[in-house]
Structures are given as C-alpha cells and as structure tokens.
Amino acid sequence: AQSVTQLDSQVPVFEEAPVELRCNYSSSVSVYLFWYVQYPNQGLQLLLKYLSGSTLVKGINGFEAEFNKSQTSFHLRKPSVHISDTAEYFCAVTPSGGYNKLIFGAGTRLAVHP
C-alpha cells in the first residue's frame, strides 16, 4: 500500500519570497507522483506530475518539483511567490503500472502575505 505525508499543514510566506512545500511518500513499488492545487471554492487543478526520466519536473505557474527516490520525496518549489499563489496544495501518488487510483496527502495551505 502507498501513503503520502505532507510535512507542513500551513506555510506562511511573504510575497516574492521562495517557498518549498514538502511531500514524502511510502511505497514498496515504483510510483507516479502528482501535485495538485486548490484555489478557494474551486476543485483541484493539476500543477505537475512525475512519471519517469528527469527528476526535476516543471509545472504551471512557475512551480517545479524534484523527485528523490532515495529519500522518497517529491518537494514542490517556487522561487518567488505571488499573492495569487495562496491556495491549498496536495501531493498524490499512484503505483506505476497499476490502476489510475490516487492516494492524497492531507494538504498544505500556502498563505502569501504582502
């Protein structure tokens, strides 16, 4: 079975500062990894995904994430955040080669302050 741990439930940050949202996973098989974003009163939107190949993945809105197999991590980063990045971010995992069924972390609420 797989599990996902998002290490911070809330991350406050000032506008234009860098941010890292941490995600660790547990799995006995190889996995695909996803980051989703949820803006207030909306559903989830895909930010980026790691399937294979380069461990640095670039997504929408200037976000990127790095897959680290040895540390079983998939941390999300942005070098300079905007007020509009205020949202909840979810890390998710699914076994590669398995069925399209995601296991989500508990979420990290990013609050960007002016």
Add this chain to the structure above:
Amino acid sequence: DVKVTQSSRYLVKRTGEKVFLECVQDMDHENMFWYRQDPGLGLRLIYFSYDVKMKEKGDIPEGYSVSREKKERFSLILESASTNQTSMYLCASSRDRVSNQPQHFGDGTRLSIL
C-alpha cells in the same frame, strides 16, 4: 479542456434523507471518481467507476452508493444522510485506466446535513 460539472455547489439536507450528488464530464472519459474532502485529512476515495454500470469501492464506501448508467454521468447517493457525512464532495474523471493519467476535478459540492 475537460469539463467536470457537479450539479450543486452547496446543499443542505436533513438527517435521514436520501441525497443524490450528480456529476457529469464532457470528454468521454472512462474513469470517474467520488472523493470526500475534510480538513486535515485530504481527499479520501469513496467509490470509483471504470466503465458504465461498473463500480468499485474506495477507501471509505460505508454509507454511500453510486450509479453509472451513462458514461458521462456518475452519481453519489447517501442512502440515509447522517451528520458525519457533512463534508465537501469532489467528483473527478480520467481518460482511462492507465495510472499516469491525471484526474480532472469538478468544483465540489459542499454538503451540510442538519
């Protein structure tokens, strides 16, 4: 773009009522999912369906049932609503069973059971 539409954004029902939540997708996706989202718990899978008239239990199916009579529509049914089913409900769809496919989400239904 994929559009996943949930019939209600907000719903208030009474304990013991039978409640229907409807979801429609417009991209001919094979898979559809129902999640419930609670603070600090992330998204938890209730049921999913990979084909018309097919359904599979997710992680928390108790107290719920589903119906998929047409490919584009997936309904979640609360047979006898209880206060502990007050939550945000999210519907999602994905193209097929391959696990690297992203899921596309609706905007959610915030359900209150009084």
